Structures are given as structure tokens and as C-alpha cells.
Amino acid sequence: MKNKRYAIVLDTHRCLDCKACTVACKAENDVPLGTQNYRNWVGPEPLRGSYPNLGQSFHPSQCNQCANPPCNEVCPTSATGINADGIVTINHDRCIGCKYCMLACPYDARYYNAEEGVLDKCTFCIQRIAVGRIPACVETCPTKVRAFGDLNDPNSEVSILLSENDHRVLKPELGTKPFLFYLN
Amino acid sequence: MSILFEKYGNKVWFVLLGACIIAAAVASANVFLVGHEQTFNTSRGVPWGILISTYVFLAISCSGLCMISSLGHVFGFHEFDMISRRAILLAILCLFGAFASIGMELEHPFKMFYTVLSPNLQSAIWWMGTIYGIYLCVLIVEFYALMTNNHKISNITGVVGLLFAIAAPSMLGAVFGLVLARPFWHGSFLPVYTIITAVVSGTALIILVMYFQHYVRGLEMDDTDRRVIRLLGRILRMVLFLLIFSVFWNVVMGLYGKQPGSYEPVMAMISGSLSVNFWLGEIIIGLVVPMGLLIRKDRTPFTTMLASLLAIVGMFFMRYDMTISGQLYPMRQRTDLVGGLFSYTPSVTEILIVLGCMAFSAMVYTLVERYMSLDLKSEDHS
Numbered sequence: 019m020k021n022k023r024y025a026i027v028l029d030t031h032r033c034l035d036c037k038a039c040t041v042a043c044k045a046e047n048d049v050p051l052g053t054q055n056y057r058n059w060v061g062p063e064p065l066r067g068s069y070p071n072l073g074q075s076f077h078p079s080q081c082n083q084c085a086n087p088p089c090n091e092v093c094p095t096s097a098t099g100i101n102a103d104g105i106v107t108i109n110h111d112r113c114i115g116c117k118y119c120m121l122a123c124p125y126d127a128r129y130y131n132a133e134e135g136v137l138d139k140c141t142f143c144i145q146r147i148a149v150g151r152i153p154a155c156v157e158t159c160p161t162k163v164r165a166f167g168d169l170n171d172p173n174s175e176v177s178i179l180l181s182e183n184d185h186r187v188l189k190p191e192l193g194t195k196p197f198l199f200y201l202n
Numbered sequence: 203m204s205i206l207f208e209k210y211g212n213k214v215w216f217v218l219l220g221a222c223i224i225a226a227a228v229a230s231a232n233v234f235l236v237g238h239e240q241t242f243n244t245s246r247g248v249p250w251g252i253l254i255s256t257y258v259f260l261a262i263s264c265s266g267l268c269m270i271s272s273l274g275h276v277f278g279f280h281e282f283d284m285i286s287r288r289a290i291l292l293a294i295l296c297l298f299g300a301f302a303s304i305g306m307e308l309e310h311p312f313k314m315f316y317t318v319l320s321p322n323l324q325s326a327i328w329w330m331g332t333i334y335g336i337y338l339c340v341l342i343v344e345f346y347a348l349m350t351n352n353h354k355i356s357n358i359t360g361v362v363g364l365l366f367a368i369a370a371p372s373m374l375g376a377v378f379g380l381v382l383a384r385p386f387w388h389g390s391f392l393p394v395y396t397i398i399t400a401v402v403s404g405t406a407l408i409i410l411v412m413y414f415q416h417y418v419r420g421l422e423m424d425d426t427d428r429r430v431i432r433l434l435g436r437i438l439r440m441v442l443f444l445l446i447f448s449v450f451w452n453v454v455m456g457l458y459g460k461q462p463g464s465y466e467p468v469m470a471m472i473s474g475s476l477s478v479n480f481w482l483g484e485i486i487i488g489l490v491v492p493m494g495l496l497i498r499k500d501r502t503p504f505t506t507m508l509a510s511l512l513a514i515v516g517m518f519f520m521r522y523d524m525t526i527s528g529q530l531y532p533m534r535q536r537t538d539l540v541g542g543l544f545s546y547t548p549s550v551t552e553i554l555i556v557l558g559c560m561a562f563s564a565m566v567y568t569l570v571e572r573y574m575s576l577d578l579k580s581e582d583h584s
Contacts, residue, residue: 052239054246062537079534088382094328095316112320114313117249118327124383126533129246132239135309192382 022103022168024083024142025197026153027179032161033076035060039155039164043080046143046154050133057081057129057140058155078163080155081106081127081140082188082196089119089128097137104197105144110136124189125196142166169197211418215568219561226558229551230306238309241551247544248529253307255525256556259403259518260300260563261334261374262396266404267293268341268367270434275348276360281430286356287576288415289408290345290363292567296407297338299563306555326377333373337366349574371396378528385463386456387528395448402445403517405438406510413507415571423503435506439496442513446489449520466543467527475545476527479519488516 043049043057058080066073087106090098097112098119113136120128120137131138143153151157156166167174179185180199187196233241244251271289274282305311314331322328344359346352375396378387412431416423423431456468471480492509495501501509530543548556570576 061535063535064537077535091322091324092327092380093322094325094331095313096320096322097316112313112316114311114316115309116307116327118325118377120246120249121529122381122383124533126246130239130249132237132309135238 020170023170023197024103024105024147025167025169025176025199026080026083026142026156027165027176027185027199027201028078028163029165029201030075030077030163031201032163033060033078034161035062035076036160038158038160039078042154042158043140043143046146047138049138050131052132055129055131057127057138078155079125079127079188080198082125082194082198083140083142085195085197086193088122088124088192088194092118092122094118101144103147105141105147106139107141107144108137108139110134110138113137124192124194216565219565219568222554222557222561223565225554226561229554229558232551233306233555241549243547243549243552245544245546247532247539248526248546250525250529251307251546252522252548252552252556253303255522256518256559257300257304257307258374258525259521260296260303260559262371262400262521263403263407263517264293264296264300264337264341265367265371266400266402267296267407268363268404269401270404270408270437272360272364272367275353275356276364281426281433284426284430284578285408285412287345287348287578288411288571289404290341290348291570291576292407292411292563293404294338294341294345295563295567297334297341298566299559300334302562303556303559306559326373326380330370330373330377333366333370337363337370340366367400368397371400378524381528383533384528384531385461386467386531387524391448391452391455392524395452398441398444398448399517399520401441402438402513405434405441406513406517409434409438409506409510410514411567413503413510415576428503431503431506432501435496435501435509438506438510438513439493442489442493442496446493449484449489463531466531470527470530470543471523474541474543475530476523479523483519484516484523487512488519489513492516 037060039058040056040060047057049055049057058078061077061079063075063077083104083106085104087098087100090100090106094116095112095114097109097114099107099109101107115130115135115137117130117137120130128137128139143151146153152166156164165175165179167176169177169180171177176199179201184202185199186202187199229241242251267289270282271286271293273279274284274286317328317331340359340363344356344363347356347359372393375393378384379389379392381387409431412427412434416427453468453472456464470476492513495505495509498505526546530545532539532542532544536542
């Protein structure tokens with residue numbers, strides 16, 4: 019059977035900054051309390067215009083599940099890896115907590131889980147995918163900012179969204195080949 | 203003054219080092235009881251703090267000592283044979299101090315065996331750790347050979363040690379230089395710059411040791427000692443000159459074109475949160491004053507020692523600034539950061555551990571100097 023290539027497509031125009039995705043992710047993945055501990059986030063864009071004509075957009079993000087991830091190259095113990103479906107994983111048993119991957123990641127996707135003494139990040143909720151469910155952040159979003167699916171399947175929602183819409187990835191110049199796509 | 207130092211200096215020195223080691227032990231216990239997150243000021247934005255920069259400082263000093271030591275027993279400049287034992291001993295102890303510093307940074311240092319069980323040969327840290335690990339073994343064999351006057355082995359370990367002494371700091375520079383996401387670090391500059399700075403640290407340290415081992419024991423320097431210190435001063439002057447160029451171009455490259463990720467860290471050093479470190483620590487204490495002392499024709503062993511002491515202090519600031527400034531620029535747009543950059547100030551716990559690592563190296567060195575003869579027979583002063 020052909021492997022899957024999972025991706026998330028985001029339509030940031032729909033984001034309300036409610037942060038339900040961050041809360042759902044923390045609950046699903048036992049992310050420790052603390053302002054620096056999160057697997058996904060919503061970043062506010064700068065204000066547009068001037069008073070009283072103001073506007074603001076928000077930029078939700080998470081691990082880009084790069085096909086060429088810098089975090090994988092730098093890990094001295096091969097704790098970081100890429101599974102058959104393209105998800106970048108961390109083997110917590112092997113992680114020595116050197117934090118080199120945190121510095122190497124151009125997307126600030128990783129945080130240090132002090133409770134376990136290891137690095138952690140988004141895995142598209144790999145434990146949910148294994149039982150046929152979609153990531154918690156995708157499921158919980160009230161405005162459906164995120165769509166999740168298999169890019170190897172031309173009929174999946176993500177494949178159709180990308181074929182029908184102009185889109186971009188973050189920092190393409192770095193050659194990381196991200197699988198987190200943003201609709202323009 | 204020298205008699206006074208002989209009477210009280212030793213006690214003061216040991217009390218000072220002992221206090222630092224005890225304080226560091228208490229701080230370390232606190233780290234393991236309370237947790238790294240609560241005791242260190244590192245963060246998601248600045249995950250590498252002063253313990254990493256101290257590791258860099260000590261590990262590169264180790265390599266520099268080995269390079270200087272090789273002048274005698276590898277390149278055949280026999281005036282320098284007299285510094286070999288001390289340089290290699292100090293190199294070993296610097297490396298132990300460096301390992302202690304990085305070991306305290308890791309929450310699970312004992313998981314390091316995974317570097318052997320599941321190595322990643324693409325990782326610069328893997329290569330750095332492996333090279334420094336083997337290098338430590340080579341240095342220990344070399345020290346044993348030097349102490350037992352086994353020239354056959356010391357010649358072999360001298361050459362092998364020199365190769366490692368060049369490869370190790372270069373690989374350490376590559377740990378930073380290979381981080382594509384951090385423009386301030388990324389590139390071929392750091393792997394070369396670290397070799398230059400290794401010679402600065404190594405030369406300065408061995409000058410300090412030569413000066414103080416005479417001073418503390420109340421010995422007069424003979425003509426050979428004075429000539430060697432003068433030659434070492436010249437070497438230090440030359441590498442400081444190269445370092446001034448390196449620092450100058452590093453700053454200009456960062457400022458030119460205001461490239462995001464390069465410009466902001468340089469500005470943090472020039473006029474931001476690291477400006478005192480940069481101007482006072484790196485430039486004035488580390489470069490200008492030592493250079494001023496070393497270009498004097500009438501320089502004495504004392505002024506050469508003073509220049510070395512200041513250069514060493516400057517190197518410490520240089521390591522710190524290089525490590526921290528590269529992390530200050532956020533990887534994504536942030537509206538919650540003052541001035542758009544992360545900030546970092548080491549915690550008291552981190553500072554105490556740093557002092558402890560250095561005090562440990564200095565304490566063991568002083569004890570070995572006191573109870574073992576590190577002089578060659580030809581220069582035995584006893």
C-alpha cells in the first residue's frame with residue numbers, strides 16, 4: 019500500500035484568535051502548563067491602518083513537518099526522525115535535551131518539556147491518526163481554519179484545496195520543504 | 203609582595219576556589235532538586251545560556267593550549283618544551299571543566315550513550331562530542347608520556363593531538379555555523395574564527411601559568427623563561443591582530459544591508475542588551491588594552507601577563523556574546539518582545555555553576571603543580 023503524505027492547509031482569513039487549537043492540542047498531548055510550552059500557537063499580525071479604520075489578522079502555526087527538516091539533521095542521537103507518512107517525530111527515550119533542534123528549527127516549532135526533560139513538538143496528533151481520527155487542532159477549530167489530509171490522495175480535501183487555491187509555505191528559501199500550506 | 207603572597211596567597215587562593223566549588227555544588231544540587239526550568243534563565247527563545255558559552259570558552263581554550271604546546275614537541279621549537287607538561291595538563295582540566303558545564307546544561311546527561319547507540323553522522327554536535335571525547339583520551343596519554351619522558355609516544359600523541367586541537371574548535375564553530383535558520387551564525391566564518399580564538403585563549407592561559415608559577419614560588423625568571431614569555435607575547439599579539447580583523451568584519455557583515463537575523467544580533471552587541479559586554483568586555487578589555495600592552499617594546503613579563511589576563515577575560519565575553527546574540531532574533535514575527543528581540547540574563551545558579559567549573563579546573567591544576575614536578579629536568583628550580 020502506498021504511504022500517505024500528511025499535510026495541513028490553513029486558511030488564516032478565517033482565524034478568530036480564539037486559541038481553541040492551542041487548548042485542544044495541550045489537552046490532547048499532555049503539554050505541561052506554562053507560557054512557553056505549546057505545540058501550536060496563534061500569532062497576531064501587526065495592526066493594519068490607523069484609528070478608527072483598523073484591522074488585524076492572525077497567523078496560526080505549528081511544526082511544518084518538513085520533508086527536509088533541519089531538526090533531523092542536527093540531532094546527535096537520531097532522536098528526531100521522519101516516519102513513512104512524512105511526519106517528523108521525536109523518540110523521547112533517545113533525546114538528551116541538548117536543544118540543538120530548537121535552534122535549528124526556523125519555525126520555532128519545538129519547546130522543551132521540562133516535566134520529561136525532552137524536546138517536544140506537533141506530530142499532527144500521530145496517536146489520533148493511528149486510529150483514524152484527525153488532529154485535535156483541526157477538529158476543534160470553530161471556523162475550520164485548518165484542513166488535514168493525505169496529499170498522495172488526489173481526492174483528499176487538502177489536495178483539492180491546494181489545486182484550487184493559490185498558496186504558499188513559510189520560508190521556502192531555506193529549502194526545508196514544509197507540508198504546512200497557507201492559502202493566499 | 204611576593205613574600206606576602208607566599209605566606210597568605212596560597213590560602214586565599216584555595217579558600218576562594220573551594221568557596222566557588224562548594225557554591226557550585228549547592229547550585230547543582232538545587233538544579234536537580236528544583237529543576238532546570240526553575241533555576242536557569244534560558245527559555246524557548248534563548249535555549250542556550252551561559253553554561254553553553256562557558257563550555258565553548260573552556261573547550262576552545264583546551265585546543266589552544268594544545269596548539270601552543272605543539273610548538274615545542276611537534277614543530278621542534280625547543281624553547282617551548284618547557285611549557286608542554288603544563289599546557290597539556292591545563293588542556294585536560296579545561297576539557298573536564300567544559301564537560302562539567304555542558305553536563306549541567308543537560309537534564310539527562312547519562313543519556314549521552316545514545317550518541318554511540320544511535321549516532322547521527324550528519325550532526326555537528328555528534329562530531330564535536332566524538333572529536334572532543336577522543337581528544338581527551340589522546341591528551342591524557344600525551345600527558346602521561348610527557349611526565350614519563352617517553353618521547354616516542356609523546357611525539358606521536360603530539361602530532362595526533364595537534365590535529366584534534368585544530369579539528370575540535372573548528373567543529374565547535376561548525377555547530378553554530380551550520381545552523382541555517384540563524385543568519386548571524388550561519389556560514390564558514392565561525393569554524394575558522396574559533397581556531398584563531400583558540401590560539402588567543404591557549405597562548406594567554408599558558409603565559410598566565412608561566413608567570414604565576416614563578417611568582418607564587420618566589421622564583422626569578424631566567425633568560426630562557428623571559429625569552430619564552432616574550433615569544434608567547436608576540437604570538438598573542440599576532441593572533442589578537444587577526445582577531446581584531448575578524449571582529450571588525452563580523453560586525454560590518456552583520457550591519458551591511460540590514461539583513462534580518464544578522465543585523466539585529468550585531469545591533470544588540472553595538473547598542474543593545476549586549477553592548478556593555480561587547481564594548482567593555484570584548485573590545486576594551488579583550489582587544490584594545492592587551493594590544494596596547496603587547497605592542498610596547500619595553501614590555502615586561504608582568505605586562506605580558508596582564509595583557510594575557512585581560513585577553514582571557516575578553517575571550518569569555520566573546521564566547522558569551524556569540525552564543526547569546528545569535529539567539530536573540532525570533533524565528534517568527536512576535537509582537538510581545540521588547541525591541542522585537544528575546545533577552546537573556548544568566549541566573550545566580552547558572553553563574554555559580556560557571557564559577558565552579560572554572561574553579562574546579564584551577565584547583566586541580568594548582569594541586570598538581572604543588573605536588574608533582576611539572577618542570578623539565580633542565581629547568582628544575584628546586
